[in-house]
Amino acid sequence: MTRSDLVTLLADRFPQLTQRDTEFAVKTILDAMSDALARGHRIEIRGFGSFSISRRPPRMGRNPRSGEQVQIPEKLAPHFKPGKALRESVDANLPVKD
Secondary structure (H helix, E strand, O other): OOHHHHHHHHHHHOOOOOHHHHHHHHHHHHHHHHHHHHOOOOEEEOOOEEEEEEEEOOEEEEOOOOOOEEEEOOEEEEEEEEOHHHHHHHHHOOOOOO
């Protein structure tokens, strides 16, 4: 599902909101989540999951062309951990293998 799919779905589900209002609400929520993660905060949405920042330590890598060793700096990356309700609902909808 893309952002525009989400906006369309919400606008259809809540007819009192215009497409423009729905788009603004989705953008505001996603911006607030991005800002919180950028500041190092953790986001928890009950029944859905939590977002946090994971630290990737510095390491040595290789340049694939020359084979030369390269120092790769530390990185911070967003991490999503699904909640129990989300895991169970996804697991319940698994296709049956023949």
